[in-house]
Amino acid sequence: MVFIAADLWIYSSLMGSFTAFVEEKNHDEVTLFVQTAPEEKGEYAQWLKGIEGIIPGSAAVYLDYRDHEFVPTVGMTAATDALWREAGGSAAFRQALESSYYLETTKLRDRYQVRYDLAGGARTKVDIYFVPVIADNGYEALGTVMVLVPSTGILGFARLLRIFAIGAAIVFVAILWAVMLTRDPVTSFMVLGLMTIVLVFVAYPLIEALRLSFMKDGRFSLETWKLGLSPTYIVALWGSLKLGVATATASTIIGFMIAFLVERTAFKRKRLVSVLATMPVISPPFSLSLSIILLFGNNGLITTQLLKMKAFSIYGLGGLTVVQTISMFPIAFLTISGVLKQIDSTVEDASLDLSATRWQTFRSITLPLATPGILSAWMLVFTNSLADFANPQLLAGSLRVLSTEAYMIVTGRTNDLGGGAMLSFLLLLPTLTAFMVQRFWVARKSFVTVTGKPSTTLADLTSKRVRTFLAVVTYLVIGFIMLLYLTIVVGAFVKNWGIDYSFTLANWKAVSDSWNAIKSTVLLALIAAPTAGLLSMIAAMLIVRKNFPGKRILEVLMMTPYAIPGTLVGISYIIAFNKPPLMLVGTAAIIVINYVIRELPVGLENGITALHQIDPSIEEAAHDLGADVPTVFRTIVLPLVRPAFISSMSYTFVRAMTAVSAIIFLISAKWYHLTVKILSYSENIRFGLASVLCTVLIIIVLGVFGLMQLLVKDEKLTRKSIALR
Amino acid sequence: MEKKSVSVTLNNVTKIFKDPKGKADVLAVDDANFVVEPGELVTLLGPSGCGKTTTLRMIGGFELPTSGKVYIGGDDVTMLPPNRRDTATMFQSYGLFPHMSVFDNVAYGLRLRKIEPEAIRKQVDEYLELVGLAGYGERAPGRLSGGQQQRVALARSLIVTPSVLLLDEPLSNLDALLREQMRVEIKRIQRSLGITAVYVTHDRVEAMSLSDRVIVMKDGKIRQIGSPDEIYEKPDSRFVAGFVGKAAFFPVAIGERNEGVWECMLGDRPVHARSAAPDIVRNSRGVLMARPESLRLVDKGEGHLDGRVRMNVYLGHSLESYIQTAFGEVLVQVDDPNARTIRKEGEEVSIEFPPDRVRLLGEREE
CATH class of the missing domain: 1.10.3720.10 (MetI-like)
Structure with missing residues (x-):
């Protein structure tokens, strides 16, 4: 039932969109055609014949406006004459002609049967357009052109579509029967449904995008890809990679330090730190960019107002790395703490027992065991950094990265979808590589054995000084995050940031x-x-x-x-x-x-x-x-x-x-x-x-x-x- | 609770598990044929991986046979999913719904059948009573002991009055004492309801004590079907003999057959044995199977096989004597041990093979 309804729906929406498309096109073309009306009425006959070259099979008649009435004057044939005599006085025609008087192009709602030479003498269904010919003064109708456009194209398409719709319904019923006869029809349906969903909404768009990136003007071409590999965009690829490496490295280091503090030391406020450190994960990706701009931007509170720095600019690789690191280190933190948590403390105890120092134990036991997790974290942050769009959009400055370039090429003047697709595919290369490496290599190299019983005691590998150091770093990071969020909230109540810091509720409009x-x-x-x-x-x-x-x-x-x-x-x-x-x-x-x-x-x-x-x-x-x-x-x-x-x-x-x-x-x-x-x-x-x-x-x-x-x-x-x- | 008992029939049922990579397909069940009579309790017995659970799952509808047919009460149910078969399964891990109370677990099947809540309450109480869990309805399954969980699962299966009860190693998670209790319990309930049951186990004692008939399987093939004593006393292959009980095997030369008794040579002495094995050929090699309790110790030179007592293990109701012979160490069980029957360690003795108590088997090593 659902399918039949969907079939009908697709049919009617296709039909609708196609008809609308064709009619809009015809509408535009007849309007354009009438705008080319010659000055001299003597040339009208010749001019009206030209319509046939624009819309095949169509014909046009010029109706002159005289004595408050439109009268056919040029281009009449026997068929149009008959049509005019038959329907010229009808309400629909009258209304259309009146619209012409008010300079509006009209298309008659009904299709008319016309017996004339449009398509080989047979009776043909036509759409009729009335397009006013406007005088030089711009507000007066000289007359109107009645254009008859055969609707054979639409009708032919409709027939084809109907056949397809019926065919689809038959195929569906056949599948239905086949499925019903199997042992587990519900499962089969769910599988079919999911398969359809992923094919239509995952495979199809990607294939279309890939196809378009290899097309130029409707033909196969490598031009788009040549453009992508030209120095202009290689710079952007390079920019993305630089940013990714910087962010991933910084995030992994911070993530590891906090994870180590929380999971492997006798640190007290583990829960609080875990919650606060993962805050950036559930906030909009660029909110931190926003507050960084408020604090350190060209008119930033800290840089300009407090420190009076002139030459400082947050825009570019540096600022972007800071923002991305703050928003993405939680990924590293969660990944690494997951691994650290599972390291059985007894192996560390064993090492200490064999009279290794704490540093030696950390270096030869803990770190190697955590390495797959650390690599995973790095790859994940790297992928996220490359895919990030919002932060670069706000903060990239002169740094060019692929995600924003792809956006610009699509939304820019050229509206180059193929180019955008190509740049995104270019972006996909490193992302996919990192993803695959993480998934199929690093994840498999994991040494961590899950014993199922978390060890109750921790071999504390840190001296008090190290722990204090880690705690200070952690609190600094968390403090910075809090500052950034606070800035947003304060920014919401400030009149004009950077100039006038007085309180206002006006922004809340x-x-x-x-x-x-x-x-x-x-x-x-x-x-x-x-x-x-x-x-x-x-x-x-x-x-x-x-x-x-x-x-x-x-x-x-x-x-x-x-x-x-x-x-x-x-x-x-x-x-x-x-x-x-x-x-x-x-x-x-x-x-x-x-x-x-x-x-x-x-x-x-x-x-x-x-x-x-x-x-x-x-x-x-x-x-x-x-x-x-x-x-x-x-x-x-x-x-x-x-x-x-x-x-x-x-x-x-x-x-x-x-x-x-x-x-x-x-x-x-x-x-x-x-x-x-x-x-x-x-x-x-x-x-x-x-x-x-x-x-x-x-x-x-x-x-x-x-x-x-x-x-x-x-x-x-x-x-x-x-x-x- | 009254319901007509039905039979279960498997016709040429084969199950092949396809390897997704197409390399190593597994032949789990190979051409199984058997009939479970109405009201009968039949056990599928075999080592792990022999296909017994797969066979049961095909009867329950959880697996689809690669070829062959499954009939329940004469109806072809091969293609029917579990929810449309009149069977109820007790799983090895019980499969209790952890998010429902004991009452809701037992009531689940009835609720699906859209029965009045009042009737459901009555029936659930009745069945909880039957399995000895009256008053446990509000508990969560996780808070019950293994044996109690087992009973919940049994009540849950029985309450929908299935025609066929399928039990997949239901006792394997219980300790020895509880297992014995539950064994009796299951048999009692099965008998009183007259329900046809198929029971899967790898425990021979369980199989022997519970079943009307036992089907011994190995490597996907049915090796022997028979009543417990037939299987035990008259195995027709070395595998069945060894799997269902302690047995000693001796290589023999097969001679002539006289009135159903084969004349064989064990070393240089003649022995006599009956056989049901299909692969016995005159004037070839065979294997003589003997159970420890069927062998007798006699004075040196008087029996069929001479040896020396290596060690005695006293068990109270019996004594196990380990005899060193030319064919290796042989275990002989001496019932009612007393000063007269016990042979001292180190004593030279001879083992006697009573013709009716030993079996001649094919030579095939399995």
């Missing part, structure tokens, strides 16, 4: 100005969160518990978005979904789909891990007692994987609320996103307004996040999955 954006951002995130949560749990169940052909492909396709920079996703979506058969750009659907597809991998991983820990005989018992597959899922699986389910919901929500890189390509006037609003306020130096929206966003995210956490105790899992994007 941003909330009412952006009310629609806030509403749609929250609404779409709220739709996406349960959708992604549910889909990922279903997919996890299928992948862990069921056997079906194509399982591996499904899994790989579902995981793919994990490794792809948001910019590439965004660009490939506008390439693939801004044309038939799936015109989705501009709708809310494409934004929700984008959220769901991008956040599925993490939910899937959580779900798979959770399911692996559940004895399959629990589900089998339910199945055996008479529950069918959906009932088993609802009454057994979902309650049992609840922590994973809720954590992937909160995860999706947070990510959807703070998304920028892909979403910036997909928003429309109707469905705007708060982050894009903040970004544009920031770019236009409206820092007060940006701060207000940023504060609002953080409050919403923290609120909903906290609410969801109340439902599940496993907060760490969520934070971790958010960070490990």
